[in-house]
Amino acid sequence: MAGPWWSRCRSWSSNCTRAAVFESLRGLSGRSGAVTEALTPGRASWSSRPRSEAQPSTNLKIFNFTSSLNRLKPRLLCPTLQPCCCRTIHSDAKVQDPFTLAQKDLTSLYDDIKKELFVSKEELKFLCDYYFDGKGKAIRPMIVVLMARALNIHSNRAGDLLPGQRAIAMISEMIHTASLVHDDVIDGSDKRRGKGTIHEVWGERKAILAGDFILSAASLALARIGNITVVKVLSQVIEDLVRGEFMQLGSKENENERFKHYLEKTFKKTASLIANSCKAVSILVNPDPDVHEIAFQFGKNVGIAFQLVDDVLDFTSGASQLGKPSAADLKLGLATGPVLFACQQFPELHAMIMRRFSSDGDVDRAWKYVLQSDGVEQTSFLARHYGQEAIRHVRMLRPSPERDALIRLTEMVLTRDK
Numbered sequence: 001m002a003g004p005w006w007s008r009c010r011s012w013s014s015n016c017t018r019a020a021v022f023e024s025l026r027g028l029s030g031r032s033g034a035v036t037e038a039l040t041p042g043r044a045s046w047s048s049r050p051r052s053e054a055q056p057s058t059n060l061k062i063f064n065f066t067s068s069l070n071r072l073k074p075r076l077l078c079p080t081l082q083p084c085c086c087r088t089i090h091s092d093a094k095v096q097d098p099f100t101l102a103q104k105d106l107t108s109l110y111d112d113i114k115k116e117l118f119v120s121k122e123e124l125k126f127l128c129d130y131y132f133d134g135k136g137k138a139i140r141p142m143i144v145v146l147m148a149r150a151l152n153i154h155s156n157r158a159g160d161l162l163p164g165q166r167a168i169a170m171i172s173e174m175i176h177t178a179s180l181v182h183d184d185v186i187d188g189s190d191k192r193r194g195k196g197t198i199h200e201v202w203g204e205r206k207a208i209l210a211g212d213f214i215l216s217a218a219s220l221a222l223a224r225i226g227n228i229t230v231v232k233v234l235s236q237v238i239e240d241l242v243r244g245e246f247m248q249l250g251s252k253e254n255e256n257e258r259f260k261h262y263l264e265k266t267f268k269k270t271a272s273l274i275a276n277s278c279k280a281v282s283i284l285v286n287p288d289p290d291v292h293e294i295a296f297q298f299g300k301n302v303g304i305a306f307q308l309v310d311d312v313l314d315f316t317s318g319a320s321q322l323g324k325p326s327a328a329d330l331k332l333g334l335a336t337g338p339v340l341f342a343c344q345q346f347p348e349l350h351a352m353i354m355r356r357f358s359s360d361g362d363v364d365r366a367w368k369y370v371l372q373s374d375g376v377e378q379t380s381f382l383a384r385h386y387g388q389e390a391i392r393h394v395r396m397l398r399p400s401p402e403r404d405a406l407i408r409l410t411e412m413v414l415t416r417d418k
Helices: 005-012 018-021 065-076 098-106 109-116 123-127 139-154 161-186 200-201 205-223 227-250 255-285 289-316 337-342 346-352 362-372 373-395 399-416
Strands: 034-036 059-062
Touching: 005 161, 005 205, 018 255, 098 139, 098 161, 098 200, 098 399, 109 161, 109 205, 123 200, 123 346, 139 255, 139 289, 161 200, 161 227, 161 255, 161 362, 200 205, 205 227, 205 373, 227 289, 255 289, 289 337, 289 373, 289 399, 337 362, 337 373, 346 362, 362 373
Parallel strands: none
Antiparallel strands: 034 059
16 A cells, blocks of 8 residues: 555655655645645746746645545656756846835834724733734745735836735734734743743733724724735635644544645645735735636745644754744644654654643653654755745745845745744
């Protein structure tokens, strides 16, 4: 019987590049395990790649990792395939620092959020402002700002943000922060961004209410944009966050199903917000569905890459770097990418995963198994695959400093250490 797909990836590595293996996973949508490419043939591409190399539009059924890799095995073993480096995908022109390029539009971000959260009750105001202190990474609004500017230039407009696009960048950070407040309550976390969590300082009830209030303020700001399609797109994010949280509470017995479950959960909890925010800013400036799909696919792939790197850092970075305890996922009973890959070398992990590392010594043993395996390396490579996919999609936009900054930002996501 054919083994699980990630085991086959390892066994083939001596005959082909790992890049080729993960190339076969392109397009995982995070929606019920389906794979969609959704790139229409004939769309204008600003990539240096010849049109004959453009990827065809496909509509695939539910993705089965093992059977798909069996069909692709002859192609994967082709000796002409070479690994692809992110830095060689875009032009050699000097790329402006994404933080510098987005700084003008992000300068007043947290002040604008605080205005949205203005209330007369002092304690509620302090609760809501607690995480909006300007010390977060602000990766999500930065991506939205850069994508909006790149899309504006692609659509033959000035690069400056439209008011609605600026609002979407703000809303993305508000939704993200509200989800953190609620997640910390569910997980019982006592530390976030290097300081005590809201529920640890003020209690669970007030933390839940604070998260709800931030979401309600974000919903009001969204309604003021006045575009029903944008409202629908960003409302999907809320649904995905809840469904993703429920998925995290469960586990799968079958190993193939378990990894698909993990990637779909990753999309819903992390990547959906970035993907749909990018799509929302595209809707405001360009009516072409293909352009909307480019924005969505970039956000989806960079979002999944970001979370995969985060899962790796849980095993490779100390608490001082992360701003939260290391091995936090294992302590919560979560089997992330490094654990799922390590399970192929250490089958003992299977029983631990099913009991969510709840027995004495499970966390320590799982930690050691992961570090003794190539689970961290395999997860890092999978993250690079998604990063390359993000770059491939954004290169379809007209060249601009903002487009190249998104490419640079993707590279920084893949190499971050906190």
